[in-house]
Amino acid sequence: MxxxxxxxxxxxxxxxxxxxxxxxxxxxxxxxxxxxxxxxxxxxxxxxxxxxxxxxxxxxxxxxxxxxxxxxxxxxxxxxxxxxxxxxxxxxxxxxxxxxxxxxxxxxxxxxxxxxxxxxxxxxxxxxxxxxxxxxxxxxxxxxxxxxxxxxxxxxxxxxxxxxxHAEVQTPKRSIRLAIDRAFSPKGEGTVVTGMLIDGYLSVGDVLVIPRSGKQVRVKKIVANGVEAHNARVGDRCGLQLTGEKVTNIFRGDWLRDPECNFTSKQFTVQFRVLNDFPRTIQHWTPVHLYHGTFHSEGRILPLQHSLTAGDLGLVDIQCHASLSMALGDRVIVRDRDQSRTIGGGQIVSVIAPSTRRRLTTRLENLSKLTEYVSQENVQGAIESVCRENCVKIRELGQSWNLNASKFTTHLDQQNVAILNERLLSQDKLRDVQNQIYQFLKNFHQQHPTLIGASTNEIWRAMSNDIETIRFVLEHSVLNGRFSVNSGKYSLSTHTATAPNYNQSLYQQVLCYVDVVQPLTIGDIARELRIPNKSLEMEMQRFVVAKLLIKVSPKRYYTLKRLKELAIVVDELATHRPFTVQEFRDASKMGRMAGIEVLEYFDQIRFTRRDEDVRRIIGTFDKTT
Missing domain, CATH: 3.40.50.300 (P-loop containing nucleotide triphosphate hydrolases)
Structure with missing residues (x-):
């Protein structure tokens, strides 16, 4: 205690x-x-x-x-x-x-x-x-x-x-997080840090990360509340002997966290209360000092509803000069610029940067709902509230709650939240955007009966949602059979493009340049055939509609036969582990840029998925085409 x-x-x-x-x-x-x-x-x-x-x-x-x-x-x-x-x-x-x-x-x-x-x-x-x-x-x-x-x-x-x-016993619900207040090196002990265990259950042998540097350390010894122990719980004052980092690289204000929850941000939203005796009005962009655990940074405060005066409670965005290793529900204290008075403080209720104007009515309404869920530590309710606005990544949302993957998934209710490729969107938002896209595609097919469909960007420009949400809905709808995708163009699953007349003689000539190891770009083909670039683009589109060619990138077309050959290369590379662009380039005998175009196409049709510098297979090529 x-x-x-x-x-x-x-x-x-x-x-x-x-x-x-x-x-x-x-x-x-x-x-x-x-x-x-x-x-x-x-x-x-x-x-x-x-x-x-x-x-x-x-x-x-x-x-x-x-x-x-x-x-x-x-x-x-x-x-x-x-x-x-x-x-x-x-x-x-x-x-x-x-x-x-x-x-x-x-x-x-x-x-x-x-x-x-x-x-x-x-x-x-x-x-x-x-x-x-x-x-x-x-x-x-x-x-x-x-x-x-x-x-x-x-x-x-x-x-x-x-x-x-008589107080309620607190069980560790979140992942490990410890705020460091001292780092030193007693003779013969190596690196030792002290601090408060804010979240989680810590054990000797645990591997943790220092978010500021990204360096991982291992806990060699624990002294909890002045006594050597094998474990430590939330609220314990700990001394930790660490291996993996020099004491000179650890500072007061640093944190130790679960490596899966290595999250920092310079911007966040707070339900903020101004102290009753603070004498000045808090205006937009007021310079402040912010305190979070043992961490301190200068920053700016931005009231979202109106200027704040003594005793007021309201939502504010805060931007710091340095990144905070925070979690939703954390408390912060704000003092004035010369640090002579405490202005106020409050609870962090959002770490998602606004995708719209800060003071947009819908954003403020969503933040108000989220504030209620965060104050109650209602993770499931908060997830559903965030996902009603935009598509979000599971990893980032879990990190914002300081929950690793295994802890976070226990809070997901798939009746209310759709899950696809490590991303989340509320079922209500999914249906709403899906209906908007359905109406757009229906009108598009009526106006352009010879086209196989509309691109993601064309659909996005007609919508009021962010592009990641549009991509989520399109991919989800393709998997569920409501929409179809061909050469990066989306259509209603019931749509069949009116087959246009195409120049068979020209197709045979073009085939010589595309049915090869590395197809030429459309500009190079136009020069070889001495055809104006725009004219060739129109003819190539007819070939795509006739399902003779597949448009892989804005400037390069492939035959289905060649793409199947490249899909086999991918299958062989990914048999035992994820593969890199360089490995694909060498195996396919293509240039780097052409190889990247093909891999991005495979990503788009959900055959592969990129994870940082590597790719892994998530589908089958035959099904996606």
Whole structure:
């Protein structure tokens, strides 16, 4: 169990920790010299078999960024208020930040009670009760504490333990994610990092990735909450001995993640709340400092509905100068440009860049629905909400939730979401776009009865959806038999192009240039036959409609016989593993550009699929043609 201390500078946070644990959390020489906490301090003790960890955060306003780094969502807040000082500026700011970070349980320690008379003590207690009544601490107990008199310490620990024992136990639902606050190299230990386990279940031997560098590391040793262990759970304070990376290449603000969830972004949307006492209006493109776990970056804030003032709650887009290793549902804190005040904060509800204007009504409506699902951790509802707008990639959507493939697929309901080639689209959106394309193709066939169909770009230009969604619907509809595809042209499955008259003599001449290992381009054929380029293009289109040739690229045509030969080459290359463009080029004895054109055609008709620099077979050539 981890307890985050918060409160104004010199209100006795570190003294309480030392009295309870025997450990001085002010570990830095400068901290001990100045008598204030600058960086995070940690100390541990056992109480009736319960392991307690205390996170001592800085109280001075100059070190608020370090205070934010020490807070995790499921921690218990111990707010320390000195009886001889009362509610002070950093008391208010700390409580505001804890609330913005969604802490839900806490205790108030009224320290230094030995320094005030009973009447004054009662006045301070009333002041504290009034202060916390509209915060997450509204039901928190106030425990009077005096370090010199050793008063109230046992009661304080009992109160904290009692609250946490009645709290809901958190099971690890997401993949591993740990925020690094220190990296160092003790003699003989190699690389060691410390930080909070935000998500997942960590074990010795796990392989993780540092998103900023992409470097993979292996966990050699775990110290969880001050004790060596084989595993660590969500909320544990961990020290990890790592192999695979030098300590000089790991920094505060870095993260360790499941390699399947190596996700970062500079842009995201937040359900944002401005603090009640912030004195200025938040305008479009306001410069800010953003804090996320142990990470800090400058950036800009863009209100989506209207300018925001004190106490307002609204959606904002945030653009950072550096990439954040985030997940949906994460909390962020935003401070003003000179870092003198906290503006507010909130929950990340979307990491998908807008494909339309930021303030478009439909986008704001979708974001409002998504906000509700994210706040409830309703992954299935959020998936369906996102997929109603556009086609999305399974991997990217899973990464945005910090869920690897096996965890993410448990949230998919195929009655509501269509799945094709590692992409998702809601069934409602699929039907809607499919009907729009059906009407377009019906009109197209009436206007162009001799053409075999329309290209993807022609269809896309007539629609109001993004091209990836159009491609998804076209491919899905071809597989289900509603549409057909031939030479990259889509048609209704019931459509048969009116066979045009074609020049048989010219076809025989063209055949000499296309029924070869590497067909010539249409421009080269036109020069060889001394025919104007446009005239030849019109005749070639007639050959395609007559199913004599197949248009593989805008400038090159093939016979079906030659394409079947190349499909056999692909089958042989992909027998044991995915293959590269160079391997296909060498096996087919074609030039690189001609080879790429053929492979892209095979991708288009769903015979192959490109995965980064390699291709793999996902269908059969005979069926797709």
């Amino acid at each position: 981890l307890i985050t201390l918060a409160g104004h500078v010199d209100h006795g946070k570190s003294a309480i920790v030392k009295a309870l644990t025997g450990t001085d959390p002010d570990r830095l020489e400068e901290e001990q010299r100045r008598g204030l906490t600058i960086d995070l301090g940690f100390a541990y003790t056992d109480f009736n078999g319960v392991r307690l960890g205390f996170v001592d955060v800085p109280g001075h306003h100059k070190f608020i960024h370090n205070m934010i780094a020490g807070v995790a969502k499921k921690q218990h807040a111990l707010v320390v208020i000195a009886a001889d000082d009362g509610i002070m500026p950093q008391t208010k700011e700390h409580v505001n930040i804890l609330e913005l970070l969604d802490l839900q349980r806490g205790t108030v320690a009224l320290s230094k009670v030995d320094r005030v008379e009973n009447n004054d003590l009662n006045k301070v207690k009333m002041q504290v009760q009034q202060f916390i009544k509209n915060t997450f601490l509204s039901k928190a107990k106030i425990v009077e504490v005096s370090i010199p008199e050793q008063r109230g310490l046992d009661q304080l620990v009992k109160t904290i333990v009692n609250v946490e024992q």
